[in-house]
Amino acid sequence: xxxxxxxxxxxxxxxxxxxxxxxxxxxxxxxxxxxxxxxxxxxxxxxxxxxxxxxxxxxxxxxxxxxxxxxxxxxxxxxxxxxxxxxxxxxxxxxxxxxxxxxxxxxxxxxxxxxxxxxxxxxxxxxxxxxxxxxxxxxxxxxxxxxxxxxxxxxxxxxxxxxxxxxxxxxxxxxxxxxxxxxxxxxxxxxxxxxxxxxxxxxxxxxxxxxxxxxxxxxxxxxxxxxxxxxxxxxxxxxxxxxxxxxxxxxxxxxxxxxxxxxxxxxxxxxxxxxxxxxxxxxxxxxxxxxxxxxxxxxxxxx
Ligand code: ARG
Numbered sequence: 093x094x095x096x097x098x099x100x101x102x103x104x105x106x107x108x109x110x111x112x113x114x115x116x117x118x119x120x121x122x123x124x125x126x127x128x129x130x131x132x133x134x135x136x137x138x139x140x141x142x143x144x145x146x147x148x149x150x151x152x153x154x155x156x157x158x159x160x161x162x163x164x165x166x167x168x169x170x171x172x173x174x175x176x177x178x179x180x181x182x183x184x185x186x187x188x189x190x191x192x193x194x195x196x197x198x199x200x201x202x203x204x205x206x207x208x209x210x211x212x213x214x215x216x217x218x219x220x221x222x223x224x225x226x227x228x229x230x231x232x233x234x235x236x237x238x239x240x241x242x243x244x245x246x247x248x249x250x251x252x253x254x255x256x257x258x259x260x261x262x263x264x265x266x267x268x269x270x271x272x273x274x275x276x277x278x279x280x281x282x283x284x285x286x287x288x289x290x291x292x293x294x295x296x297x298x299x300x301x302x303x304x305x306x307x308x309x310x311x312x313x314x315x316x317x318x319x320x321x322x323x324x325x326x327x328x329x330x331x332x333x334x335x336x337x338x339x340x341x342x343x344x345x346x347x348x349x350x351x352x353x354x355x356x357x358x359x360x361x362x363x364x365x366x367x368x369x370x371x372x373x374x375x376x377x378x379x380x381x382x383x384x385x386x387x388x389x390x391x392x393x394x395x
Contacts, residue, residue: 111382111383113260115183115252116252118258118350119160119181119257119350120258120345120350120352120353121257122157122257123159123253148281148296148329148330148331148332148333148363149331149364150276150294150296150330151294151296152294153277153292153293153294155215155217156207156209156217156255157209157293157295158275158277158295158340159207159256159257160181160258161177161178161179161340162177162178162186162206163175163177163178163204163211163279164176164178164188164192164203164204164338165203165205165220166201166202167201168201171288171335172212172279172289173205173211174211174289175192175196176188176189176337177277177280177336178204178338180250180256180257180258180259181259182386183252183258184245184246184249184390185245185386185390186204186243186245186246187241187340187356187375188241188242188337188339188356189240189242189337189338189357189358190228190229190239190240190242191234191237191240191337191359192338193242194234199223199225199226200222200223202223202244203220203221203222203223204220204221204223205219206218206219206220206256208255208293209292209293210291211291212291215255217254217256219250221246221250222247223244223245224247225245225389226242226243226244226245227243227244227245227385227389229242229378236315240356240358240373241373241378243382243385243386245389245390261352261375261379262353262374262375262376262379263376264376264377264379266352266354268300268321268343268352268354268374268376269302270346271300271344271345271354272344274297274299274323274341274344274354275295275296275297275298276298276323276332276341277294277296277339277340277342278290278293278294278332278339279291279293279335279336280294280332280333280336280339281363282333284333284364287334298325298331298370299323299324299325300321300322300343301322301323301369303316303322306320306322306369311368311369312368315371318377319374319377319378320358320374321341321354321355321371321373322370322371322372323355323369323370323372324369324370326366326367326369327366328364328365328367328369330364331360331364332360332363332370333360333363333364336357337357337358338357339356340353340356341353341354341356341357353375354372354374355372355374356373356375357370357372358370358371358372359371
């Protein structure tokens with residue numbers, strides 16, 4: 093084989109193994125960080141005052157802050173309909189946690205809200221979609237939340253806007269542990285005890301915690317899998333909580349503006365306790381699974 097055809101072959105093979113992003117081919121950009129964002133930011137600040145519900149240590153996010161974060165909803169949920177979080181990774185696929193479907197008998201009752209920040213004031217940027225199918229990792233186990241990863245296909249694709257953008261999924265080459273600016277976001281419980289979910293998306297900055305430390309005595313001895321990430325603070329106080337599951341752990345690229353979804357909120361012992369940080373499914377470990385399953389199940393459902 094000559095060099096040119098080898099190059100062509102490698103390029104084609106390379107394309108087949110990566111995620112193709114619509115939205116002008118971009119992902120992970122917080123579009124509204126432009127002048128438009130500062131405009132809504134003041135509104136956001138006003139809204140904080142009556143909504144100073146701290147997520148376990150977070151604050152209310154400004155409109156369109158995290159435009160790939162979605163809410164998976166269930167009509168039976170008394171908590172403003174919200175059931176789990178998720179990340180939009182293509183025009184019609186959402187990445188979330190497998191355990192979100194433990195108690196769901198009929199996935200066709202679920203729907204997904206995209207482009208919203210506050211449920212009671214979803215605004216013009218928000219859209220809802222029915223669920224076409226749910227793909228759960230075949231090794232997922234309820235007992236210890238192993239392989240806690242799933243994909244949700246929307247009935248119909250969504251269009252990108254300043255409120256709706258795609259997440260960048262961390263690929264196997266990304267050095268996740270080097271990333272410094274990491275955040276979580278979700279509509280989950282704002283205190284460990286409250287069963288109430290938040291009306292406004294909450295956000296908090298967290299630190300990535302070394303998996304070895306996280307897996308050690310006094311923390312979560314032996315419970316952390318090689319494809320998990322831990323994030324939060326050794327002393328607790330800031331963490332994800334019930335209802336944040338499926339949503340993203342996001343880190344900004346070290347050399348660029350955009351953000352990676354590096355983790356999927358999976359579990360934690362209580363919320364915000366010392367030495368019991370949030371445990372996340374590492375998306376880079378499931379990158380190939382994600383790409384492969386989006387493709388296979390899209391073809392299946394189309395035929
Ligand atoms: N399993 C929870 C859920 O279903 C997420 C828990 C995250 N907990 C934590 N302490 N970080 O919503």
